[in-house]
Amino acid sequence: MVRHLFALIATLTLVCQAQEGTAAKASDHSDLAAALAFELQPVGVMPGGWSGGPAGTIFADDQVFHGGRWSARIERHPDSPGNFSTITKSIPADFSGATVELRGFLRTEEVSDFVGLWMREDGESPALAFDNMQARQLKGTTEWKEYSITLPLHPEARQLFFGVLVAGTGKAWADDLQLLVDGKPVGDAPRVDRPTTVLDRDHEFDGGSGITLNELTEVQIDNLATLGKVWGFLKYYHPKVTSGERQWDYDLFRVLPKILAAQDHTAANAALEQWIENLGPVALCNACATLNEKDLYFKPDLDWIANPALLGSDLSQTLRSIRDHRLSGKQFYVSKVAEIENPSFDHELSYASLKIPDAGFQLLALYRFWNIIEYWSPYRDLVPEDWTGVLAEFIPQIAEARNAESYRQEMLALIAKAGDGHANLWSALDARPPAGKCQIPVTVRFVNDLPVIAGLSPADPLRPTELSVGDVITELDGVAVGKLVENWKPYYAASNDAARLRDIGRALTRGQCGESTIAVRRQNEQLKLKMTRVLYAGNTGPLTHDLPGPAFRLLSKDVAYLKLSSVKAEEAPHYIEQAAGTKGLIIDIRNYPSSFMVFALGSLIVDHETPFARFTEGDLGNPGAFHWGTMQSLKPEQPHYSGKVVILVDETSMSQAEYTAMAFRVARGATIVGSTTSGADGNVSPFALPGGLRTMISGIGVFYPDKTPTQQIGIVPNVRVAPSIAGILAGRDEVLEEALRQILGPRAPAADIEKMAKR
Numbered sequence: 001m002v003r004h005l006f007a008l009i010a011t012l013t014l015v016c017q018a019q020e021g022t023a024a025k026a027s028d029h030s031d032l033a034a035a036l037a038f039e040l041q042p043v044g045v046m047p048g049g050w051s052g053g054p055a056g057t058i059f060a061d062d063q064v065f066h067g068g069r070w071s072a073r074i075e076r077h078p079d080s081p082g083n084f085s086t087i088t089k090s091i092p093a094d095f096s097g098a099t100v101e102l103r104g105f106l107r108t109e110e111v112s113d114f115v116g117l118w119m120r121e122d123g124e125s126p127a128l129a130f131d132n133m134q135a136r137q138l139k140g141t142t143e144w145k146e147y148s149i150t151l152p153l154h155p156e157a158r159q160l161f162f163g164v165l166v167a168g169t170g171k172a173w174a175d176d177l178q179l180l181v182d183g184k185p186v187g188d189a190p191r192v193d194r195p196t197t198v199l200d201r202d203h204e205f206d207g208g209s210g211i212t213l214n215e216l217t218e219v220q221i222d223n224l225a226t227l228g229k230v231w232g233f234l235k236y237y238h239p240k241v242t243s244g245e246r247q248w249d250y251d252l253f254r255v256l257p258k259i260l261a262a263q264d265h266t267a268a269n270a271a272l273e274q275w276i277e278n279l280g281p282v283a284l285c286n287a288c289a290t291l292n293e294k295d296l297y298f299k300p301d302l303d304w305i306a307n308p309a310l311l312g313s314d315l316s317q318t319l320r321s322i323r324d325h326r327l328s329g330k331q332f333y334v335s336k337v338a339e340i341e342n343p344s345f346d347h348e349l350s351y352a353s354l355k356i357p358d359a360g361f362q363l364l365a366l367y368r369f370w371n372i373i374e375y376w377s378p379y380r381d382l383v384p385e386d387w388t389g390v391l392a393e394f395i396p397q398i399a400e401a402r403n404a405e406s407y408r409q410e411m412l413a414l415i416a417k418a419g420d421g422h423a424n425l426w427s428a429l430d431a432r433p434p435a436g437k438c439q440i441p442v443t444v445r446f447v448n449d450l451p452v453i454a455g456l457s458p459a460d461p462l463r464p465t466e467l468s469v470g471d472v473i474t475e476l477d478g479v480a481v482g483k484l485v486e487n488w489k490p491y492y493a494a495s496n497d498a499a500r501l502r503d504i505g506r507a508l509t510r511g512q513c514g515e516s517t518i519a520v521r522r523q524n525e526q527l528k529l530k531m532t533r534v535l536y537a538g539n540t541g542p543l544t545h546d547l548p549g550p551a552f553r554l555l556s557k558d559v560a561y562l563k564l565s566s567v568k569a570e571e572a573p574h575y576i577e578q579a580a581g582t583k584g585l586i587i588d589i590r591n592y593p594s595s596f597m598v599f600a601l602g603s604l605i606v607d608h609e610t611p612f613a614r615f616t617e618g619d620l621g622n623p624g625a626f627h628w629g630t631m632q633s634l635k636p637e638q639p640h641y642s643g644k645v646v647i648l649v650d651e652t653s654m655s656q657a658e659y660t661a662m663a664f665r666v667a668r669g670a671t672i673v674g675s676t677t678s679g680a681d682g683n684v685s686p687f688a689l690p691g692g693l694r695t696m697i698s699g700i701g702v703f704y705p706d707k708t709p710t711q712q713i714g715i716v717p718n719v720r721v722a723p724s725i726a727g728i729l730a731g732r733d734e735v736l737e738e739a740l741r742q743i744l745g746p747r748a749p750a751a752d753i754e755k756m757a758k759r
Contacts, residue, residue, distance in 0.1 A: 032187065035089065036104070036177040038070045047072045052087035052163065054080065066105040066144050066175035073173050074115075074166040079535050086118070086165040087174070093121060093157040095189035097181035102162050103148035104177035111139040113168025117149050117177075123156035123346070132165065135594045137566050139170070153181070156346060158194060197332075199347055202247035209253045209360020211260075216396045220260055223268035224363065224399070225392040226311070227252075227259050229304065230272055232371030233319060235333060236623035237326050240279045244332035249349065251275075252367070253360045269312040276318055282325050289328040289621035297616045297701065298381055300624025301374065304388075328621035334376065341617045341629065342683040342699025343376045350688035356404040361690040365411060366391070366398045368689060373418050375623040378616050378682060378701030379711045384419045404691065405431060411693065412491045419712060420698050421495035421654060421680025427694040432491045434484070438513035438533035442467060446501040447725055451481055451508055453520070454728055466529045468522060470729030475519035475528075476509065484508075495679035495712045498651040502678075509533070543652050544591035547736070551575075555756040558583040559743055560643075564660065565591035569600040576604045576641045584644040584743030586736070587664060589657045590674065596656065598663045603637040605645050605667040610634050612663045615682075616701030631705060634663060645670040646739040649715050650722070654678035659702060661715045673739045675722040677714035733757045 031049060034040050040048025042060035047070065052058045057080050058072070065071035074085050102117050116133030129151045138147070164174040181189035216224070231252055235241050241248050255275045262268035291299065304310060305319040335344045348368065354361050370391050373380060380387070394414045401407040408431035415423050425431065442464065443455030451473045456464070473481055485504055494500035509518070511533050519528045546563040547553075552575050555561050560579035564587065567575070579585050585605070602612075613632040619625040645667045653661060653674075658681045665672050685699035702710050719738060727734040736757040741748060 032091070032179070033185070036179060037068055038065075038072050038175055038177075039068045042070065047087065050087045050089050050163070052085065054082050054085060056080070057085035057166075058087055061173060064107070064173050066107070066173075068175070071173045071175040072164065073171060074164065075171045076166055076169045078169055080169070081535075084113075084165050084167040086163050088161060088163040090159055090161045091179075091186070093153070093160045094191055094194065095181055095186060096192045097153050097189050099150050099182060100153050100160065100186070101148055101150045101180040101183070102177065103146065103180060104164075105144050105146050105175050106138065106142075106164070107144045107173040108138060108140065108142045109171040110141055111166060111168060111170030111172055113166075114139050115166050115170075115172040116164070117147055117162070117174075118165055119149055119151055119160065119162040121151060121154045121157035122159045122161065123154065128154040128157055128344075134167075137594055139168075144173075144175075197244055197347065198247050199349065202250055205250045205253050205360075208355065208358050209256070209364075211253065211256050211358070211360030211363070213260075213359040213399055216399065219262075219264060221392060221395050223259050223262055223265060224395045225388070226265075226268065227255070227272065228363075228367045228370060228391055228395070229388070230315075230319070231367055232374060233302070233305065234276065234279075234322070235371065236331060236375050237322050238276075238279060239282060239327060241333075242327070242331050244347075246279070248333070249364055252364055256360055256363070265310075266312060269315045273312075273315045273318060276315075276322075282322055285325050285327055287328075288324065289326045291619075291622045291625060292627075295628040297378075297626040297628055300622055301380070302624065326621070331620050331623075334620070334623075336618070336620065337683070337685075337699075340683050340700070341615070343618055343685045345372065345376075345685060345687035348687045349690075350692050350694075351690040352692035354691045356407050356691060357402050358690075359399045362401060362407055363395070363399050365407075365689045365691070365693070366394055366414065368687075369411075369414060369695065372687065372697065373420075373423075376618055376685070376699075377418070377420065377697050378618065378626050379420060379698060380624075382419060382709075382712055383417070385417060390414070390417045407691065408693070409491060411689065412493070415695060416490060416493040418493070418697070419495060421493065421499050421678050422682070422684045422696050422698045424493040425689075425693055425695055427692065432507065433488045434507065434510050436511040436513065436533065438511065438535055439507075440464060440467075440509035440516070440518065440531050440533055442509060444473065444505040444508045445723075445728075446505050447723055447728065449501070450725070451485075451505055452725055452728055464531055466531075467518075467520065469731070470725055471520040471522050471527075472725065473508065473518060473520055474526075475517075477511070477516050477518075481508070496676060496714060498676040498714070499654065499678040499680070502651045545650055545652055545733075545735075546588040546591050546648075547733070552578060554578070554582070555586075555740070556752075559740060559756065560585045561588065562586070563588040563591060564593040564595075564597055564657070566594050567597060567601075569595040569597055572597065572600040572604060573639055575601070576639045579641055579643070580639070582643050584646060585641055586646050586648065586739045586743070588648045588736075589653050589661050589664075590648050590650045590735070591652060592654065592657050593660055598660050599634065602634045602660075602663045602667075604639060605641050605664065605670070606634045606636050607640065607642075607668055608636060610666045611705040612666045613659065614703050614705055614707070616703070618699075626701060628707075629700075632663075634666065644743050646742050647672045648735055648739055649674040649677050649717060650735065651676060651678060653715065655680050655682075655684075658710060658715050662702075662704065662710065665715075665718075671719060671742050672715060672717045673719045673721055673742060674717045674735050675720060679710065679712040679714035681710045731758070 035049030045059045047060045061071045061073040115138045118132035121129040131149045166172045179186045258271040308316045398410045408428040412425045445454040453471045492500045544565050551566040560582045611631045611633045615629040616626040617629040681702040682698035682700045684696045686696035721735050721738045740753045
């Protein structure tokens with residue numbers, strides 16, 4: 001249930017982090033109004049007071065403007081670097097208020113993807129809050145119009161980043177921006193002095209951990225695995241850590257040399273015991289936290305702390321005492337998002353300036369991710385492999401990584417082990433194989449586990465004319481595709497194979513720029529062709545399989561069609577009014593919804609209050625425990641649609657799309673048609689990893705009212721239909737055709753069905 005422009009969010013994170021060193025230490029808003037109006041003198045071609053990129057896509061414009069003498073122009077072409085361009089500015093968040101708003105005028109010309117204002121609030125962890133205008137689908141050609149985005153001002157925010165972006169190709173202009181706090185200029189907002197934490201005071205390892213490794217022994221790996229589990233347990237259970245008295249990342253580096261030097265498990269456990277003793281005694285509590293087993297989904301996995309064979313009797317007793325004398329309430333490194341209840345990972349520093357290799361910080365990345373899954377993943381019980389075994393497996397792989405590229409690749413492989421489609425190394429997806437910035441400009445989709453060319457843009461001058469829709473790719477540069485896929489799978493994080501193959505298909509033809517070879521099977525013919533990989537803005541193919549054109553239309557007098565990729569929540573009653581009198585409404589969720597439609601539209605298709613989902617939530621007083629939470633229901637509202645509802649899903653249906661399908665399927669007589677969805681549901685909880693890396697996890701568990709799971713399984717269709725190679729070759733939409741048959745009946749003329757479903 002989250003906006004899936006992960007690559008954009010992650011890259012904006014890096015853009016912002018790159019500017020952190022030059023951000024003002026205190027607010028000085030004397031030039032801010034002029035910069036927002038783009039009336040400061042340009043620096044070269046760049047608008048005065050702004051940064052951004054990539055180079056060659058950002059310009060100060062004195063020919064097209066809304067007011068004054070200048071505007072900012074973002075201009076992207078098919079050969080422009082990256083997938084988007086942005087202008088960026090930052091100010092300290094040293095003001096108080098409830099909301100912060102970025103408002104301004106935008107104009108567009110032939111924009112292919114979208115244009116948007118964007119804002120991000122950072123604290124010790126980046127991306128405490130983030131928004132852009134992707135859901136509004138501002139693209140194409142439009143005249144000047146004022147837009148705005150608003151964020152709640154996060155109490156942990158220390159820096160505010162904002163700007164304008166263009167994704168895809170085209171031109172956009174921005175002018176006369178305003179930055180408002182509670183509706184007033186930011187310069188008029190009350191100033192605040194933010195309290196400091198131990199993270200502001202402990203700088204011992206700012207320059208590096210000082211840990212270097214060659215080749216770890218089996219004893220060292222075992223001891224490091226125990227350290228990783230103990231460090232994570234103490235992070236969420238020891239009062240000196242949960243109260244924020246310790247820079248726990250740096251405390252790891254203080255004990256690491258002793259663990260690495262230990263000759264056996266006994267010596268390592270003794271070092272851990274001394275380390276914990278140095279934290280000070282744990283006071284006996286009068287009101288210790290207890291585990292309420294009512295509505296308990298699963299308990300913390302803490303049997304290991306009572307294992308003297310692993311820890312020795314002294315260390316085991318110490319850890320059990322800490323567990324038994326824990327306090328309820330606040331955690332320093334994690335809190336819960338108000339109303340939603342997914343975890344917010346606070347104070348997780350990104351160490352963006354870290355120089356790799358640094359074995360200590362690399363181990364920290366492993367321990368941080370591993371323990372967040374261990375204590376805060378609602379789907380810990382669904383991790384495909386033994387999670388403790390994964391920790392031991394990746395200690396040498398991550399700690400011994402010798403450069404940034406191998407470090408990122410090993411982190412990708414680690415994250416993939418969690419089996420959570422929301423968890424990925426979103427800031428470094430380009431580290432996944434295949435390597436290269438160029439691609440054969442085709443859209444590839446796996447059909448029956450075969451990579452099929454599903455799209456060629458007829459108007460694209462880069463379109464390879466030798467290839468045809470329906471071709472099955474069998475080899476790339478002389479290597480069988482099946483072998484490539486098996487080699488690449490470990491680096492593609494996903495909840496299930498449908499989502500994994502979706503992502504591999506989008507990257508399949510990527511590689512080094514220049515000449516390559518491709519072998520395809522075209523019906524009964526085998527062809528080997530020479531191709532040219534090119535820099536190509538549209539190379540990954542769409543993340544939608546819905547019909548082109550408007551969000552709503554009548555396919556016939558009896559069938560209404562609504563795709564959620566471009567809907568507006570406020571228009572939901574109007575869509576239903578237009579569909580009135582039809583036999584059936586097809587809701588196409590083979591996409592990501594542009595607006596949150598669960599209640600806006602769902603309430604108009606049910607005729608009585610109907611539960612559709614229930615959640616599980618983590619427990620701050622018992623880290624690692626998850627309890628059954630609230631039930632979600634749809635309540636009927638007017639205007640009501642009384643016809644048959646058919647919902648379309650496939651592998652592009654992920655997160656909010658899946659949650660929406662769960663809700664809509666409870667309408668009386670509703671039918672879901674399609675194939676396996678991505679199996680990743682639950683509001684996401686992002687966090688940073690050392691080296692300026694970004695990831696996230698599904699933060700709450702999402703289940704059907706009867707507690708049937710959705711994670712990894714996805715939304716199971718009532719009628720299973722997947723595209724066929726023959727259907728793709730013929731340009732048919734077989735999923736939509738089946739939806740039409742569900743409404744019009746099996747005797748409806750096939751020619752009429754195909755005509756209505758034609759793209």
